[in-house]
Amino acid sequence: MTYKKKLIEVALPLEAINVASAREKSIRHGHPSTLHLWWARRPLAAARAVIFAQMVDDPSAHPDIFKTEEAQEQERHRLFRIIEELVKWENNTNEAVLQQARDEIWQSWRYTCAENAAHPRAEELFNRDKLPAFHDPFAGGGSLPLEAQRLGLESYATDLNPVAVVINKAMIEIPPKFAGRPPVNSEAQRQKAQMDQTWAGAQGLADDVRYYGKWMRDEAERRIGHLYPDVEVTADMARIRPDLKHYLGKRLKVIAWLWARTVKSPNPAFAQVEVPLAATFMLATKPGKEAYVEPLINGDRYSFTVKVGLPTDPETTKNGTKLSRGANFQCVMSGVPISSDYIKAESKAGRMGTRLMAIVTEGERERVYLPPTEEMEAVAREAKPMWKPDLAISGTSQYLGVKPYGMEQFSQLFTDRQIVALTTFSDLVHEVRDQVLSDAKSLGTIPDDSRPLHEGGTGPAAYADAVSVYLAFGVDRSADFWCSLCIWANQPKNELVTHVFGRQALPMTWDFGEVNVFSDSGGNFLKNLEYVAKSILMSGSLPGTAAQADAHTQAVSAGKVVSTDPPYYDNVPYADLSDFFYVWMRRSLKPTFPDLFATLAVPKAEELVAFSYRHAGKAGAEAFFLDGMTQAMHRLAEQTHPAFPVTIYYAFKQTESDGESGTTNTGWDTFLDAVIRAGFETTGTWPMRTERQGRMRQNSSNALASSIILVCRPRAAEAPTATRREFVAALKVELPAALAHLQHGNIAPVDLAQAAIGPGMAVYTRYARVLDAEGKPLSVRQALVLINQTLDEALAEQEGDFDADSRWALTWFEQNGFAEGDYGVAEQLSKSKNTAVAGLVEGGILVSKAGKVRLLKPAELLATWDPTTDTRLSVWEMVHHLIRVLEAGGEGAAAVLVAKLGSRAETARELCYLLYTLCERKKRANEAMAYNGLVQSWPEITRLAGETPRAATSGTYDMFDQE
Numbered sequence: 001m002t003y004k005k006k007l008i009e010v011a012l013p014l015e016a017i018n019v020a021s022a023r024e025k026s027i028r029h030g031h032p033s034t035l036h037l038w039w040a041r042r043p044l045a046a047a048r049a050v051i052f053a054q055m056v057d058d059p060s061a062h063p064d065i066f067k068t069e070e071a072q073e074q075e076r077h078r079l080f081r082i083i084e085e086l087v088k089w090e091n092n093t094n095e096a097v098l099q100q101a102r103d104e105i106w107q108s109w110r111y112t113c114a115e116n117a118a119h120p121r122a123e124e125l126f127n128r129d130k131l132p133a134f135h136d137p138f139a140g141g142g143s144l145p146l147e148a149q150r151l152g153l154e155s156y157a158t159d160l161n162p163v164a165v166v167i168n169k170a171m172i173e174i175p176p177k178f179a180g181r182p183p184v185n186s187e188a189q190r191q192k193a194q195m196d197q198t199w200a201g202a203q204g205l206a207d208d209v210r211y212y213g214k215w216m217r218d219e220a221e222r223r224i225g226h227l228y229p230d231v232e233v234t235a236d237m238a239r240i241r242p243d244l245k246h247y248l249g250k251r252l253k254v255i256a257w258l259w260a261r262t263v264k265s266p267n268p269a270f271a272q273v274e275v276p277l278a279a280t281f282m283l284a285t286k287p288g289k290e291a292y293v294e295p296l297i298n299g300d301r302y303s304f305t306v307k308v309g310l311p312t313d314p315e316t317t318k319n320g321t322k323l324s325r326g327a328n329f330q331c332v333m334s335g336v337p338i339s340s341d342y343i344k345a346e347s348k349a350g351r352m353g354t355r356l357m358a359i360v361t362e363g364e365r366e367r368v369y370l371p372p373t374e375e376m377e378a379v380a381r382e383a384k385p386m387w388k389p390d391l392a393i394s395g396t397s398q399y400l401g402v403k404p405y406g407m408e409q410f411s412q413l414f415t416d417r418q419i420v421a422l423t424t425f426s427d428l429v430h431e432v433r434d435q436v437l438s439d440a441k442s443l444g445t446i447p448d449d450s451r452p453l454h455e456g457g458t459g460p461a462a463y464a465d466a467v468s469v470y471l472a473f474g475v476d477r478s479a480d481f482w483c484s485l486c487i488w489a490n491q492p493k494n495e496l497v498t499h500v501f502g503r504q505a506l507p508m509t510w511d512f513g514e515v516n517v518f519s520d521s522g523g524n525f526l527k528n529l530e531y532v533a534k535s536i537l538m539s540g541s542l543p544g545t546a547a548q549a550d551a552h553t554q555a556v557s558a559g560k561v562v563s564t565d566p567p568y569y570d571n572v573p574y575a576d577l578s579d580f581f582y583v584w585m586r587r588s589l590k591p592t593f594p595d596l597f598a599t600l601a602v603p604k605a606e607e608l609v610a611f612s613y614r615h616a617g618k619a620g621a622e623a624f625f626l627d628g629m630t631q632a633m634h635r636l637a638e639q640t641h642p643a644f645p646v647t648i649y650y651a652f653k654q655t656e657s658d659g660e661s662g663t664t665n666t667g668w669d670t671f672l673d674a675v676i677r678a679g680f681e682t683t684g685t686w687p688m689r690t691e692r693q694g695r696m697r698q699n700s701s702n703a704l705a706s707s708i709i710l711v712c713r714p715r716a717a718e719a720p721t722a723t724r725r726e727f728v729a730a731l732k733v734e735l736p737a738a739l740a741h742l743q744h745g746n747i748a749p750v751d752l753a754q755a756a757i758g759p760g761m762a763v764y765t766r767y768a769r770v771l772d773a774e775g776k777p778l779s780v781r782q783a784l785v786l787i788n789q790t791l792d793e794a795l796a797e798q799e800g801d802f803d804a805d806s807r808w809a810l811t812w813f814e815q816n817g818f819a820e821g822d823y824g825v826a827e828q829l830s831k832s833k834n835t836a837v838a839g840l841v842e843g844g845i846l847v848s849k850a851g852k853v854r855l856l857k858p859a860e861l862l863a864t865w866d867p868t869t870d871t872r873l874s875v876w877e878m879v880h881h882l883i884r885v886l887e888a889g890g891e892g893a894a895a896v897l898v899a900k901l902g903s904r905a906e907t908a909r910e911l912c913y914l915l916y917t918l919c920e921r922k923k924r925a926n927e928a929m930a931y932n933g934l935v936q937s938w939p940e941i942t943r944l945a946g947e948t949p950r951a952a953t954s955g956t957y958d959m960f961d962q963e
């Protein structure tokens with residue numbers, strides 16, 4: 001068959017996608033990721049843009065409609081505008097924007113169907129009234145299947161990991177099944193008006209989750225509330241703390257109990273004393289509201305008190321009993337060091353304990369820090385769990401940092417009171433299920449098919465299962481906060497108990513906060529559940545299916561559009577980490593999904609990650625990963641729908657970049673190798689910066705891509721073999737055009753080299769093999785080197801497009817940067833470039849003094865410069881004045897200058913690519929950032945320039961220029 005090139009095989013508005021993706025990371029409420037934690041999720045913005053661009057035709061695929069390059073470019077920009085709107089967070093549920101995108105997808109689909117009407121499997125593959133379904137075989141947290149669903153596709157998500165499977169069920173499978181139904185809870189039934197309102201999407205389901213969640217919370221309080229008593233502010237407390245007088249006699253609700261782990265002192269004089277391992281004694285650091293713990297030594301005993309105000313020795317208080325990084329502490333009684341080996345030995349011998357350091361309570365619009373009391377310590381010890389998650393923690397201590405400290409079972413990560421709370425709540429999931437079932441039946445409006453959810457039911461039984469899934473998520477979210485690995489954050493804006501998985505690891509912690517599960521503050525059950533309820537509302541309404549499948553062997557992709565994000569080598573130990581949730585999920589949901597939770601732990605052996613401990617060493621792990629990935633990719637190449645490319649995310653580790661070109665690294669080319677060996681050719685590579693990196697400006701300037709989207713097509717069976725010479729010749733023909741294309745699309749200079757790999761690899765992978773002079777196949781790594789060389793040459797050729805002064809400056813700059821050099825050398829160079837040093841000085845870009853010359857830095861350039869009266873205007877001069885103005889006055893000021901420059905400004909943007917590449921090679925990071933920044937600001941600058949009335953320019957311009 002013939003296929004039409006898709007937009008993603010030609011161009012993408014990367015900057016808009018990057019900005020939206022980075023912004024999304026700071027959105028917490030209502031983001032589908034808050035449904036349940038998963039590691040290394042892809043931003044929805046990127047997922048949506050990629051799926052859209054892999055489904056709509058590139059205008060060049062319709063030369064009959066878009067006859068000229070310009071017409072195609074114009075159409076591409078129209079599609080870009082759609083993507084730019086589509087990726088915005090606020091448009092997530094904007095039906096008009098989504099529908100416009102769906103219409104484009106349908107239009108391309110209709111063309112495809114018309115063209116393939118004679119295809120032998122046309123009926124099955126090219127039904128003009130039915131879009132193909134979508135599949136992600138490494139679905140994880142479900143961003144990609146969710147976005148496919150939102151774009152109007154029926155969506156399939158598979159993953160090896162049962163936790164991920166349930167997340168995907170909750171995201172794409174369950175909500176559409178019950179969309180539009182009113183809630184079944186008795187409260188809603190009582191309020192008839194409520195029942196009569198329309199319940200769009202998953203609103204009814206979310207209402208039930210909230211209602212039954214509240215019932216669970218109240219019931220749990222009835223059962224175990226006695227373990228969470230309030231604290232009375234006593235006269236004794238108020239005597240030493242005048243700030244407490246106001247609360248005297250009052251009982252304050254506890255937010256959290258703060259504990260320190262303890263070991264017996266290594267000092268023989270205090271061998272019986274369990275001394276605290278506290279990483280800090282500071283409780284609150286907000287200026288004027290500081291609070292801290294102070295240990296009081298009394299003979300061979302110690303106690304803790306809590307003080308407010310600044311400590312007398314802030315450094316000591318800040319460090320707690322910690323001596324240095326890692327597990328190095330000192331004995332609070334004697335100052336004797338406690339080594340990490342000693343701590344490990346003590347904890348392994350079961351001699352690590354806990355001691356209450358402080359209690360955080362809810363005051364009147366403030367947190368009140370109180371000293372520990374015996375009663376509070378005793379009540380915590382009263383908790384006696386009937387069941388514990390005694391599952392061994394698997395994995396390496398690199399990620400599972402608790403293991404060297406004898407924490408080998410998940411049960412050891414929780415206090416007894418936390419286990420009692422979690423078991424109580426997960427038991428209540430079962431009880432609540434029965435209640436939902438009975439309420440749904442008594443309501444009588446849901447046809448009863450008597451089938452549970454896992455058998456495809458949609459009646460009362462399945463609905464009761466569905467509600468219990470989200471309630472179980474509430475328990476899982478709580479486990480992330482009700483764990484002894486959660487520290488108390490004492491930052492001014494963040495006085496709270498943090499959650500376990502701040503990163504993809506289980507790191508050891510020393511002092512920790514134990515949340516009051518019934519408080520009104522962060523980490524309580526209802527707050528955790530609210531995140532779940534809110535994110536249900538983000539789900540789609542088209543059918544979705546989530547199932548467990550091993551990507552090595554899955555058969556779900558057949559005839560489907562595929563976009564996927566496989567694990568990246570050994571970056572995240574998904575299966576090891578997810579056991580943390582599996583133990584609770586299994587307890588809450590085993591009857592709901594008996595097959596998924598059949599095993600005691602998450603399956604590990606088939607997981608496509610490269611861990612030495614699972615595969616007898618490094619080499620074994622690498623071989624397993626490569627072979628497995630090739631096999632999984634092969635499954636995709638064989639099955640995917642023939643009209644669409646497959647898109648694959650590859651997490652790019654910055655530390656891996658290969659100095660010189662920044663584009664080749666071992667992980668990257670072995671991954672590419674697997675993809676190619678699996679029978680794919682690549683038709684695009686798109687670098688994306690999807691992570692938030694501090695300041696926005698930094699983020700949009702020099703940060704390297706955090707992932708690369710690989711665009712692939714199954715390679716034709718009859719692909720030819722080429723010689724190295726033929727390969728290079730093809731590169732020389734095709735790369736310059738591709739490069740110009742990328743530049744035309746305003747790709748950030750920092751992304752240019754990685755993006756250009758796409759067209760280069762497209763040439764390489766078009767052939768079955770490329771043979772070198774000795775007849776040996778050229779490796780991916782060798783091909784990448786040749787691609788980078790050709791890219792450099794193509795960029796260098798662009799130099800010829802610039803004026804003589806700029807060409808001189810480029811060569812000089814390459815040698816000297818903005819530093820001084822010899823006049824003689826400069827003069828010599830000027831001859832070969834057909835210019836003269838005196839002219840360059842007159843041109844305003846160079847200073848020449850005492851036999852030395854140097855280029856002027858942007859900040860040194862004449863602030864009163866006016867391009868309209870400049871008689872020796874060079875591109876170099878334009879670039880550096882633009883940088884000067886941009887840095888001093890922002891995009892608005894640069895726009896005024898661009899308006900004056902008119903059409904000449906465009907050449908300045910082109911020079912930036914060359915300058916960026918040169919600075920990058922020479923490791924001149926600051927200058928590189930400036931050139932990259934100018935290109936990235938270009939769309940906004942030109943937009944503003946378009947708005948700038950020419951008549952007003954000089955006045956406004958001068959204003960900005962008085963620096």
Ligand SMILES: C[S@@+](CC[C@H](N)C(=O)[O-])C[C@H]1O[C@@H](n2cnc3c(N)ncnc32)[C@H](O)[C@@H]1O
Pocket residue numbers: 038039040041042043137138139140141142143144158159160161164549550551552564565566567568574575606607608609
């Ligand atoms: C990078 S994550 C996907 C993240 C996802 N795109 C998101 O945004 O949340 C990779 C996923 O591959 C899954 N996985 C690993 N080995 C697998 C296998 N053999 N078959 C299917 N899935 C596997 C892991 O469980 C993990 O969820």
